[in-house]
Structures are given as C-alpha cells and as structure tokens.
Amino acid sequence: MERRDFFKKTAAIAGATALGSSTLEAATTQQPIDNRKVSPVAFPEKRPLIMYSDRPPLLETPRDVFTSALTPNDQFFVRWHMPDIPTHIDPETFTISVNGLVKKELNISLNDLKTKFEQVEVTAVLQCGGNSRSAFKPIAGGIQWGSGAMGCATWKGVRLKDILDQAGLQKDAVWIGFNGSEKAAYYETPNFIRELELSELDDHVILAYQMNGEDLPYLNGYPLRLVIPGYYSDSWVKMLSNITVTNKYKKLFFMDVAYRVPDNETESETPEKKFPKTKPIKKMNVKSVIGYPTRDSVVSHKSHVVIRGVAWDDGHGIQDVMVSTDGGKTWGKALLDDGKLGRYAYRAFRFAFKPNELGKTTIMTKAISKIGEEQPLSKDIKWNHGGYKYNGIDEVTVEVV
Amino acid sequence: MKKLILVTAVLTSALFAQVNEKVEVPYVPFPVKMGKGFDAIQTHCLMCHSFGYIINQGRQSKKFWHGKVIKMVDHFKAPMDEQAIKETTEYLFEHYGNGKLK
Secondary structure, three states, X not given: OOHHHHHHHHHHHHHHHHOOOHHHOOOEEOOOOOOOOOOOOOOOOOOOOEEEEOOOOEEEOOHHHOOXXXXXXXXXXXXXXXXXXXXXXXXXXXXXXXXXXXXXXXEEEHHHHHHOOOEXXXXXXXXXXXXXXXXXXXXXXXXXXXXXXXXEEEEEEEEHXXXXXXXXXXOOOOEEEEEOOOEOOOOOOOOOEEEEEHHHOOOOOEEEEEEOOEEOOHHHOOOOEEEOOOEOHHHOOOOOOEEEEEOOOOOOHHHHOOOEEEOOOOOOOOOOOOOOOEEEOOEOOOEEEEEEOOOOOEEOOOOOEEEEEEEEOOOOOEEEEEEEXXXXXXXXXXXXXXXXXXXXXXXXXXXXXXXXXXXXXXXXXXXXXXXXXXXXXXXXXXXXXXXXXXXXXXXXXXXXX | OHHHHHHHHHHHHHHHHHHHOOOOOOOOXXXXXXXXXXXXXXXXXXXXXXXXXXXXXXXXXXXXXXXXXXXXXXXXXXXXXXXXXXXXXXXXXXXXXXXXXO
C-alpha cells in the first residue's frame, strides 16, 4: 500500500464509524485460538508441529518459535491445497519450463539454475492470508489457523526477471501463470494455479531452491518455489514446475474465489450481506506476534522477564513495536533488532518486564510501520467472509506466581 | 584438493537423500464419529482431504454444514447427488453441530 492510499484508508475507516456501526454488529473479532497443542506425529523433515490435516498436510508453527527473526526450516509452517503431492523429485532430471508468449521456450535444470544465472538472496516473511483466521466470528471460510501460519527465512535462488529475460517476452505478454506440482484427487477439481500481472513483478521476485542455507524442505516446496516478498503466501507457488506467459487472464477458482477480500475501503462486509466485488489479498498488513512468554509460561513475581516477538509488514519496514504489560493501559517501546535482514524480514523485538503484581497479567504488542500504519485492537478488526488479513494487536495472558 | 571435493560431494548427496527417496507423509487417524450417515461421509468427504479439514471447523449450525457441502459440490466439483448432500449434511450436523439450524 502506498502512503497516499493509507491515509485514504484511515479516513474511510473513521467515516464508517461515524455512520454508525449497527450494520457490523453481527460480526465480531477476538484473539485467535492459542491453545492448540503440537501433534505427537512428526512430518518429513519437520519437528512435531500443530497439525490440522495430513492429506494435504497442514502444519502450524507454535507460538514459542517466534522469538527470533529467522524461523528454522524444521519448524516452518506447511500449507498445501491438494492431497496429491509428488513424493519423489529427482534433482538431476527436474526442469522448470518457461513457455507461452516467449521468444524462446526454456527448460531449465536445477543445475543450470544454480550455475547459469546470477544467484541472489532475500530474507522475507511467508504468511498465509488466512493466518489467525480463528479470530473471526462468525466463523470465516477455511482452516481455523491460530497465529502460526507464517515464518521468515532467507531464500536463495534466481530472479524471475532474469529467467524471463532469457526467454524473451513477446510484445503482448501481460500475465504469468505459475503451476505447482500438487494435484487434486478428483479430475474435475480445479488445480492450484496462480496468475500474476507482469507489471507487479519486480526484481525482488525470485525462484528459490534454498531456504536458510539448506535445500527447501519437501513440504515447503522442494525443489523450487516462487518467493514474492511482501505478498501473502498464496502466490508463492511451491514445487514450481511451469511458467506460462499469456495475454489473457484465465478464470481460476483459486484466483477468482479464494484469497480475496471485499473490494471496498475497509475490506469488510457482514455475514448477512457479503460485498459483491472482491479483490486479491496481495500485500501484507502490519502485524506483530509475541513469542515469549506464552500462555504456558510460568512467570515469577519480581523476576526479570524479557518479552520477545516478531513484527513485519509488506516491506515498508517497522518503525516501532509498542508493548503493554497492563492490558493496554500504558505502552512502552520495545528494542528492535538491527534490521540487517532487510525490509521484508521479521524484526525481532524485546522488552524488559518485571512483574510486580501477582495473578493474571496481559501482555500486548502493537507494531507500527514506517508509513504510520498500525495494528488495530482485535475487536476493531472488521469481518470478511474468507477470514483474511487479520492483524489485531497480539495478546498473551500469563499467570504471575 | 581432490579429496576436499569428494567430501563436499558426499555431503551434498546426504542432504539430497532427504528427498531423493520417496518421502512418506504419515497417516494420521482422525477421530471420525460413528453413526448414521458415516458411510456417506466416508464415501464423499474423504476423497480430496482428510477429516481434519472438517473437525477444525468446530461445532456449527445446520446451515453452515449444508453450505460447506454445497461449496464442495459447486467449487470443487465433488461428485454428489441430492441424497448424498442430504445424508452428509445430516451426519455433520448430528455429530459436529451446535444445535442451531441457522
């Protein structure tokens, strides 16, 4: 979101409130579900994580992992749409095809990708558009994630632009379709294909084969995935196998129905009256998540606690993270890490806290971006039927003993 | 020097070996409730995804479950006739319902 748009948006939100909130009464928003336990079963290359489904695999990262700016590969969340994922990919024979409106069709092997193009790295947050969906009431469509459908990694690969340059775009090229290798179980079910407009793809978009210095884990899209810094993960196609350049937009379920929000200024609607026009979710909004303490932590009276967590947005960067340890009455500034991982990465933050009162204490964090966008209270987040883009102020309540 | 290269090669293949073999995604048994309509669920709802998709939704109204079944048919082309839609909806409401019709 550009600065201009942001101010426009703030004004619109204020306007809506002034008109009266009666139409929004039916839908409310609260803190996302935070009490799910990790599954006893570990998936390939993963530690045990919170598990929603085995086919397709849906795994969420537990809260306590979000204390550092990089998320370990074996704790990184997993989200597939289709149950049929290749269980074996031979890195020697794997190729990525580039076709459609190009001057020269390409079939690039993994080895060529690693040796014949400039190798680049970007550290970026990968977050599902439906992360924290369980915050929405009444229930919004889709998996009822807590706040761990996200992670941040250093991705290494090749610029999409360099590949398209080598193929040479024809004059009328407008859209690029990306296919992964996941397949539906039933032949009529629409497959998961993404289409992006050429004009939105910049130099930061890469085809990554490495994550945090290792091959991509199988469940995170081995051997190759799209990385679109700043964007929600629905566009980061995994097990990328094909890139097709076209001049026409194809109608696709996962583009036209899923991963969309109401196309109005507040991106909201009511359960009774859905907003007819929608738009893709695209860029992430500003958000923070507390990694320590968690609801299971034991915090001692008058001890020295360091509250930790992560904050991010779509690449404008984080200005401040404000922390409250009295349920939102007073706020103080957290210390941010050096930011060396770049503007698309998590900023890890910490805040010294000495609990002087016994009993329940609520810790809250609010991130503010460099363009002044800040997290609203969860109860002020407006409902949308797909439960996308929740970014309420995070809360953890601990017992001080 | 030669030796060094060899060592690297071995290391690389060890890393690849994680996926160079067929990986096995574990089967997780989800507690599917038995009862009337169980057969319909087994036939119609486990073809494209696990039962985990259903239970994470929590207890919901009859209208909600009917809506989900219809979504499966309309958007994902689940091959189900009227009878199957009725049986699965009733099962879901019976076992994963919140008692409310709407």
